[in-house]
Amino acid sequence: MxxxxxxxxxxxxxxxxxxxxxxxxxxxxxxxxxxxxxxxxxxxxxxxxxxxxxxxxxxxxxxxxxxxxxxxxxxxxxxxxxxxxxxxxxxxxxxxxxxxxxxxxxxxxxxxxxxxxxxxxxxxxxxxxxxxxxxxxxxxxxxxxxxPNRTIKRTAAKVGDAIVVTGIHGASRAGLELLLNPELGKNLTVAERSLLILAHQRPRPRLDVLPILWNILVDASSCLRVAGMDSSDGLADAVLQLCRASGVGATIERSLIPLPPVLNQLASSEQVWDWVLYGGEDFELVLCLPSEPAEALVEQLGESAAVIGYIAPGNEVWLRDSTGVYGDEVLTLSRGFQHF
Amino acid sequence: MxxxxxxxxxxxxxxxxxxxxxxxxxxxxxxxxxxxxxxxxxxxxxxxxxxxxxxxxxxxxxxxxxxxxxxxxxxxxxxxxxxxxxxxxxxxxxxxxxxxxxxxxxxxxxxxxxxxxxxxxxxxxxxxxxxxxxxxxxxxxxxxxxxPNRTIKRTAAKVGDAIVVTGIHGASRAGLELLLNPELGKNLTVAERSLLILAHQRPRPRLDVLPILWNILVDASSCLRVAGMDSSDGLADAVLQLCRASGVGATIERSLIPLPPVLNQLASSEQVWDWVLYGGEDFELVLCLPSEPAEALVEQLGESAAVIGYIAPGNEVWLRDSTGVYGDEVLTLSRGFQHF
CATH class of the missing domain: 3.30.1330.10 (PurM-like, N-terminal domain)
Known part of the structure; x- marks a missing residue:
């Protein structure tokens, strides 16, 4: 400025x-x-x-x-x-x-x-x-x-847990791209541009998720175990860190990951998936909990939340695509943001 | 290094x-x-x-x-x-x-x-x-x-309070000088040099003062009011900030301020007093409390602690010298360390 x-x-x-x-x-x-x-x-x-x-x-x-x-x-x-x-x-x-x-x-x-x-x-x-x-x-x-009994820890994920994302990923990284290259967004509407740019400039920490989450778990007389972290360093990083800390693996279904609507107008499909998985700074929560409360949570959070996969035995995190467009791949930490 | x-x-x-x-x-x-x-x-x-x-x-x-x-x-x-x-x-x-x-x-x-x-x-x-x-x-x-009732606040000093320093001032600044100009200390003993250099390199926060202070006040069934701050930005700054926050003045007696023993071998008297009053980073406590517990505190802390003056009406902080070597002066914040 x-x-x-x-x-x-x-x-x-x-x-x-x-x-x-x-x-x-x-x-x-x-x-x-x-x-x-x-x-x-x-x-x-x-x-x-x-x-x-x-x-x-x-x-x-x-x-x-x-x-x-x-x-x-x-x-x-x-x-x-x-x-x-x-x-x-x-x-x-x-x-x-x-x-x-x-x-x-x-x-x-x-x-x-x-x-x-x-x-x-x-x-x-x-x-x-x-x-x-x-x-x-x-x-x-x-x-x-x-x-203490409502602390969300990275170490608490268990095989069979659903993996919930509380919102879209890739928007913050796309917003940054629009700020760096305004030309890129010339075909977007003002609202579409704003959504992405605000995701970058004014991210919203998901403190609002907590009372909803605990209400669901208490109502269900469910156990209060929830594993989770935020996706500040990227969605892939969050799932990988959770799995590493909990000593488990996971399978993520690519087609279930909620995306911002207009990303495909801004970049190649490969680039878009890079933003979604590794872009970071979306500041959503990635939570692991049993299926039933997970589905209830997604329903209450609205359409940008989703169950994107499940915790699995082993230690690999697989990204699969049931639509067959992309091949299966194993995610690794090395592609995430490194500070040095 | x-x-x-x-x-x-x-x-x-x-x-x-x-x-x-x-x-x-x-x-x-x-x-x-x-x-x-x-x-x-x-x-x-x-x-x-x-x-x-x-x-x-x-x-x-x-x-x-x-x-x-x-x-x-x-x-x-x-x-x-x-x-x-x-x-x-x-x-x-x-x-x-x-x-x-x-x-x-x-x-x-x-x-x-x-x-x-x-x-x-x-x-x-x-x-x-x-x-x-x-x-x-x-x-x-x-x-x-x-x-909450043992919180030491800057605002709590009252006219008549004794002003206690928990230790010597000027040592850290002198130690820095020795590190910058090793020649300066060539007539000091190893122990004398170490005292000053360690005061600079390894200052000791005075958490040890607290139990002694509260024991004295509780034993005396005294009120637990103590004003105070640390002397990280200099002794003069500490007294001035305390007075400003409490809406009072003070009189400090120069000859009562405990000094490191060998400062006069390192610099002019004017320079030494500058280190003592404005040098900073000695990390002692400057406390304001009624005379009786103040004297008891000094006694228990040992010889480097002292009552150096009293809180007075008004808003000026006077530095006086009963030995007559120095004229009286009013201390001001403007000589202290400014970060910009």
């Missing part, structure tokens, strides 16, 4: 001046001391903690991400990790490393995005740190609470 | 390989999922959260800080913030941004330093993130618990 270095800049305000302008994004009673004191988990709930570091030029860029969106996405990623544990949020801390020549308005926009996302999930910034850095970096730590 | 870029480097191992080597620094039951689940605060305790971001070349440098020391210092700073709230630690998360060409041994040494400091205070890493970054950055978020 063109105003990244406009005046006043961070160095004009100094640390205290910048902190004063950022305080409006925090509840008044948690700022101004060495650390924040917040109500801990409720009685009988465990504390859940997750942290992410995002770096300018690596995880976000002015080309595709406004500061508001960078803030939103960073929060969404952390809240998605809480959702993937079955936890509800208690608050986040924000650590910002920043160059002195960044516009104050850029920093405020970043915190606005952070704050906007938090508000959607009734939670807040409870602490932070700002420091000078040669590159902008954003470290978010989110904490939440979970009832 | 010369081996920062030795082989194997981070990019040779990849993210998974690096994570596998780092897992030995974490308890086995908190790694390998989207987030860590840890026991929350005990019944009746509130959650305390603090975060710090440290950047290579800004907060630490190979010239003065080994990776072990950088890790230790980062943890110490966060645990010091917990101590300054009256809180005991529950765990930390570590976010590491790192260039691909950093030696794996450098990263392991950093985590060793983190782990060594945590061990001293019976706490652990409970989560983390590693990502590629053009500059090494380390974000630590520490969690603790505090009994």
């Amino acid at each position: 063109s105003d990244r270095f406009s005046s006043p800049q961070v160095r004009d305000l100094g640390e205290q001046g910048l902190l004063e302008r950022l305080q409006r994004f925090c509840p008044a009673d948690v700022v101004g001391d060495d650390a924040a004191v917040i109500p801990g988990p409720e009685l009988g709930q465990a504390l859940v903690v997750t942290t992410d570091v995002l770096v300018d030029g690596v995880h976000f860029s002015d080309r595709t991400t406004s500061p508001q969106d960078a803030g939103w996405r960073a929060v969404a990623a952390n809240l998605s990790d809480l959702a993937a544990m079955g936890a509800s949020p208690l608050g986040i801390t924000v650590g910002l490393g920043i160059t002195g020549d960044v516009a104050v308005s850029w920093v405020l926009a970043l915190y606005q995005g952070i704050s906007d996302c938090l508000k959607q999930y009734n939670t807040t910034i409870v602490g932070g740190d700002i420091c000078r850095s040669p590159v902008i970096s954003l470290s978010i730590t989110a904490f939440g609470q979970v009832s | 010369s081996d920062r870029f030795s082989s194997p480097q981070v990019r040779d191992l990849g993210e998974q390989g690096l994570l596998e080597r780092l897992q030995r620094f974490c308890p086995a039951d908190v790694v390998g999922d989207d987030a860590a689940v840890i026991p929350g605060p005990e019944l009746g305790q509130a959650l305390v959260v603090t975060t710090d971001v440290l950047v290579d070349g800004v907060h630490f440098s190979d010239r003065t800080t080994s990776p072990q020391d950088a890790g230790w210092r980062a943890v110490a700073a966060n645990l010091s913030d917990l101590a300054a709230m009256g809180a005991s630690p529950l765990g930390i998360t570590v976010g590491l941004g790192i260039t691909g060409d950093v030696a794996v041994s450098w990263v392991l040494a950093l985590y060793q330093g983190i782990s060594d400091c945590l061990k001293q205070y019976n706490t652990t890493i409970v989560g983390g993130d590693i990502c590629r970054s053009p500059v090494i950055s380390l974000s630590i978020t520490a969690f603790g618990q505090v009994s």
